[in-house]
Amino acid sequence: VGRATDSGAPAGAAARTSGERAASYAFRGTHQAGIVTPAQDRLHFAAFDVTTDDRAALVELLQQWTDAAERMTRGEPAGPSGAVEGPVDLPPDDTGEAYGLPASGLTITFGFGPSLFRTDDGVDRFGLADRQPAALRTLPHFPADVLDPARSYGDLCVQACADDPQVAVHAIRNLARIGFGTVSVRWSQLGFGRTSSTSVDQTTPRNLFGFKDGTMNLKAEEPEEVDAHVWVAAEDDPAAGWLAGGSYLVARRFAMGIEVWDRQPLGDQEAFVGRTKDSGAPLSGGDEFTAPDFDMPGSGGTTIIAEDAHVRLVHPDFNGGVKMLRRGYNFVDGSNALGGLDAGLFFLAFVRDPDTHFIPIQTKMAAGDALMEYLKVNGSALFAVPPGIGEGEYVGQALFA
Numbered sequence: 001v002g003r004a005t006d007s008g009a010p011a012g013a014a015a016r017t018s019g020e021r022a023a024s025y026a027f028r029g030t031h032q033a034g035i036v037t038p039a040q041d042r043l044h045f046a047a048f049d050v051t052t053d054d055r056a057a058l059v060e061l062l063q064q065w066t067d068a069a070e071r072m073t074r075g076e077p078a079g080p081s082g083a084v085e086g087p088v089d090l091p092p093d094d095t096g097e098a099y100g101l102p103a104s105g106l107t108i109t110f111g112f113g114p115s116l117f118r119t120d121d122g123v124d125r126f127g128l129a130d131r132q133p134a135a136l137r138t139l140p141h142f143p144a145d146v147l148d149p150a151r152s153y154g155d156l157c158v159q160a161c162a163d164d165p166q167v168a169v170h171a172i173r174n175l176a177r178i179g180f181g182t183v184s185v186r187w188s189q190l191g192f193g194r195t196s197s198t199s200v201d202q203t204t205p206r207n208l209f210g211f212k213d214g215t216m217n218l219k220a221e222e223p224e225e226v227d228a229h230v231w232v233a234a235e236d237d238p239a240a241g242w243l244a245g246g247s248y249l250v251a252r253r254f255a256m257g258i259e260v261w262d263r264q265p266l267g268d269q270e271a272f273v274g275r276t277k278d279s280g281a282p283l284s285g286g287d288e289f290t291a292p293d294f295d296m297p298g299s300g301g302t303t304i305i306a307e308d309a310h311v312r313l314v315h316p317d318f319n320g321g322v323k324m325l326r327r328g329y330n331f332v333d334g335s336n337a338l339g340g341l342d343a344g345l346f347f348l349a350f351v352r353d354p355d356t357h358f359i360p361i362q363t364k365m366a367a368g369d370a371l372m373e374y375l376k377v378n379g380s381a382l383f384a385v386p387p388g389i390g391e392g393e394y395v396g397q398a399l400f401a
């Protein structure tokens with residue numbers, strides 16, 4: 001199986017055939033991997049706080065993280081000696097739990113939070129304040145947000161996705177280990193079962209409400225749409241030229257009231273979403289990929305896709321044409337005090353500008369979406385995702401130039 005470029009296309013001699021998953025994705029390229037590369041089945045996402053005010057130490061960490069991430073995405077150990085071949089009187093430079101495992105499609109995607117540029121008190125810890133992108137601010141409070149600060153925010157983030165959970169966890173663990181003394185893990189989230197497709201080669205998966213999720217997602221095979229809605233352009237923000245070719249990453253932990261949801265009639269569940277549970281077709285008819293007819297009359301003077309149906313509220317036609325690249329995951333983090341599952345959807349979306357492509361849609365959804373009855377958001381964060389890493393560069397290098 002060939003290696004893939006950041007566009008998801010094969011880069012090696014052995015080309016990938018349709019639907020076949022690449023064993024590894026190129027770490028370096030125009031854009032970071034883990035955005036338009038095909039969404040893998042497993043996630044370990046971590047937000048870090050930087051525990052030093054030393055800019056040089058931060059840069060050194062990013063250099064070390066770049067080296068280790070490149071190695072791990074190739075299926076190699078995090079450091080040159082590895083888990084078992086280093087000196088016996090030193091801790092190994094790889095923790096070992098992925099020893100013998102293949103790359104498993106690992107992608108590692110880095111992001112920078114607003115607090116890296118300026119603390120809540122306005123302190124410019126690393127001399128980066130004048131390079132803070134205007135759109136990189138703490139997300140506003142939305143109705144139904146019950147945010148836990150211990151699951152929110154962060155100076156840095158790392159999204160590790162792979163087809164083997166052990167490989168994703170190994171990546172985060174080793175980056176945290178390398179960062180000891182410079183960063184600490186603020187929060188992390190495991191995910192299983194992607195809730196989106198980012199390539200037409202992928203079948204649409206299901207979320208924990210049991211519905212197909214990702215049907216109308218932006219896909220790698222629509223590069224013009226991806227350019228228009230995902231990648232930051234050089235002219236977007238004069239203060240943040242370093243972000244050109246990058247993106248913004250929205251992370252929101254949606255706790256789902258699945259026990260209450262499971263007691264709702266099938267027809268009601270379908271009305272809340274606006275699509276059938278079986279094929280995922282819009283309630284106005286057709287198959288999964290048929291465009292919804294939002295004007296089709298239903299019974300009693302209403303439309304067949306209800307005014308508060310999720311797919312109506314978030315559809316580009318009702319949101320100034322904006323689209324997003326969703327890349328979220330299901331999660332179950334044990335059970336809660338009431339004996340229910342602590343389950344939900346860890347929503348991840350890459351957008352060109354959160355002010356136009358996320359905040360208005362989330363505001364509308366939080367205020368009037370039928371799904372919100374079953375959702376609470378207890379974690380939230382926004383990160384600027386620097387562009388891809390060129391040969392000999394480290395992640396985010398242009399920010400520190």
Ligand SMILES: C=CC1=C(C)c2cc3[nH]c(cc4nc(cc5[nH]c(cc1n2)c(C)c5CCC(=O)O)C(CCC(=O)O)=C4C)c(C)c3C=C
Nearest residue numbers: 207211212213214215216217254311314315316345361362
């Ligand atoms: C603010 C953006 C969005 C949030 C938050 C969100 C949460 C969320 N969504 C589902 C389930 C489904 N979403 C679907 C489609 C869909 N969702 C968004 C945006 C947000 N979703 C968009 C832009 C779209 C595509 C709309 C379109 O272009 O038609 C679907 C339908 C299948 C699909 O197209 O993917 C489902 C199902 C849940 C459960 C959830 C929070 C937990």
Ligand SMILES: [Fe+2]
Nearest residue numbers: 213310311314
């Ligand atoms: Fe959605």
